[in-house]
Amino acid sequence: MSACGAGLRLSAGWTKLAAAAALFGAALLTPAQAASASDMRKLAESQGCFSCHGIHHKKVGPAYAAVAQRYAHNPNAAAILQDAILNGHQGTWGVIPMPAYAPDGYLNPRQALDLAKWILSLQPKP
Ligand code: HEC
Numbered sequence: 001m002s003a004c005g006a007g008l009r010l011s012a013g014w015t016k017l018a019a020a021a022a023l024f025g026a027a028l029l030t031p032a033q034a035a036s037a038s039d040m041r042k043l044a045e046s047q048g049c050f051s052c053h054g055i056h057h058k059k060v061g062p063a064y065a066a067v068a069q070r071y072a073h074n075p076n077a078a079a080i081l082q083d084a085i086l087n088g089h090q091g092t093w094g095v096i097p098m099p100a101y102a103p104d105g106y107l108n109p110r111q112a113l114d115l116a117k118w119i120l121s122l123q124p125k126p
Helices: 012-025 032-046 064-070 077-087 109-120
Strands: none
Touching: 032 109, 064 109, 077 109
């Protein structure tokens, strides 16, 4: 799937979401899967997430691929990451805190869950 860029692979969940999105605007989404992942990337960009996170590189915060790996076998992963994004978090990866995105209305719970699922779908570099 090198066409998706940065060695990303899309999970089955995204495939379903993309199929739903395709019902709305099939002509705009080619391919539909890549549009969903790139929407999340754009949202993360617009929120400044990449100033502290890389997909594959640790910055101030952990690499997203490392987050995906850490929670790969955790059935509550999406909810845990959604909560971290909305309410902030500290102590899992070090002493520097992750800022909260809910209080000022930056992100709603749905957006945070979508971002969490996108992060969990990221694969380590081959
Ligand atoms: C000011 C720097 C900064 C920004 C901006 C930032 N983060 Fe973080 N993030 C961190 C740090 C530091 C941690 C590690 C927190 C810890 O150790 O628990 C973290 C952790 C995380 C985690 C893992 C949480 C866990 O429980 O393991 C996720 C997911 C995450 N960030 C997503 C995001 C998203 C999405 C955005 C943008 C909406 C974002 N971050 C913006 C610094 C940042």
